[in-house]
Amino acid sequence: MPRIKSKIMDSRAIDQALTRIAHEILERNKDTSSLALVGLRTQGVYLAQRLAAKIKELNGAELKVGIMDITLYRDDVRGGILVPQVKETLIDFDLDGKKVVLVDDVLFTGRSIRCALDQLIDFGRPKEIQLAVLIDRGHRELPIRADYVGKNIPTAAGEQVVVRLKEGGGPDEVVIEEED
C-alpha cells in the first residue's frame, strides 16, 4: 500500500498556480486568435479546461480545448493481463498554423509528452507547441522541458506524485506517496 509522505499543494495553491500560468500564457501569446489548448487525458484535460476558463476571465478570449489520449502512441511494452484503456482523442478544430499549449498534470520522464508531440503532429501542423504542467518532478529521460510550470518538486525516483482534482471525484490536492 502506498503511504502519503507529504502534501505539496491544496486547492488554493493549485488555483493560484493555474492563475499564474494563465497570465504567463497570455503574456507570451499576445494574439489569442490562433491559440488553443490540448489536455492529456485524464487530469490534463481538467487542467486545460480550468486554464481556458481563467483565460476567458482575464482577457475574454474563448480558447478551443482539445482532448488527447496518448495510449496508442506509447512505446512501453505491454505485458500481463492488464490492457490499457484506450479513449478517444477529440480535437475538433484545425491545428494547422495554431499555437498549441499542451497541458498535463505531472512532467516526469518526458515520455508521455513525446507521445503527445508525435500524435499532435499526425493531427496537423501547428505553428508552435508549448507545454504547461502543474508539477515538474524532474528525472527527465528525454530532452523535453515545460514552458509553464505550476510547481517544481524535487523527488526521489521511487516516489509517486499524485494529483487529485475535483473533476475526477477527489479533493483538489497534490501529494507525494511512497511504497511501504
Place this chain on the structure above:
Amino acid sequence: MQWRHKDLLGLEELTAEEIDGILEQTRAFREVSQRTVKKVPALQGKTIVNLFLEPSTRTRASFELAAKRLSADIVNFQESSSSLAKGETLKDMARNIEALKVDCIVMRHASSGAPHLLARCVKASIINAGDGAHEHPTQALLDLFTIRDKIGKIEGLRVLFVGDITHSRVARSNIWGMSKFGAKVTVCGPRTLIPYDIGSLGVNVSHDLSSSIRECDVLYLLRIQHERQRRHLFPSNREYARFFGVNESLLNGARKNLLVLHPGPINRGVELSGDASEGPQSLILEQVTNGLAVRMAVLYLVSGSGES
C-alpha cells in the same frame, strides 16, 4: 480492463465483462479512422498473418486495414495459393508460419474448431475470423457495438434473427453474446434451416416472420448462403423471399425505431429487398465501419497477451 486469454476463438467462453471491455475500447479505435492521418503506432513491429482458407473479401480486408491502421505488418495467405493445396496439413502449415516469428494469426476455416486446434499447437495468438458453422466472434462484437451505439444498451432488447440459422456462425456468436447481456433472442426461418435443438441456447423459435417482426427491437437478417445450399433446403429463392424476405411493406408493420442489421453481402431481393436495405432503419454500412474498429480493438487486445 483485464484480458486473460491468448486467443479470441469465440464469444461462448468470454464473460459479459470481457465483452464489455472490448466494446468500450472500440469507440476509441473508431475515432482513429475519422482522423486525417488514419494510423497510430500502437502495433509497430508486430507481424500478423491473415490465414483465410475459405473465400472472404470483406472480413479479410477489414482485418488487413485494421492491422495497417495500427502500424502492424500483415501477410495474406489464401487457400488457392497455399501449401494446403499441395497436401500440407494444417498443423504443419501453422508451424511453418510460426517459424516466420509472427505474433498473431487471423484465421478463417470451413471446419468448426479449426482455429481451436491451431491455438493449441502454436504460441502466436489466434483470432477466429469464422470457423464452419460455429463462431464468428468479431462479427458478433461489431453487431453488439453497433446496437449499443444506437440504443445505449443490449439488456432487455428483443432481437429477431431471420434466415439460415443452421449454417450461421454469425447467429451463433450473436446468440452467445446477446444472451450474456440479457437480450431476448428469437430465431425465425423455414423448419429446414433451424436446428431442432436450438432452444438449448436459450432462444425462442418462430416460423412466422410477419407476426414476429411486429414484436422485435432489432431485426437481424442472415445471408442465404447459396454455397452451402447443396441439399436444397428450400424450394427456390422466390419462395424464400415470399415467406422470409423483408421488404418495405413488412417493415411498415414493425416498430418505427426498429434497427435492421445484416452481416453482408446482401442477396438483394432474397432476404432483403433493395428499398429496405437502403431505408433509414438499416445499419448495414455502420456495421462495416464499426467492424474495422472492433478488429482494431481485438488486434490491440491480443497483441499484449503473448508477452510476460
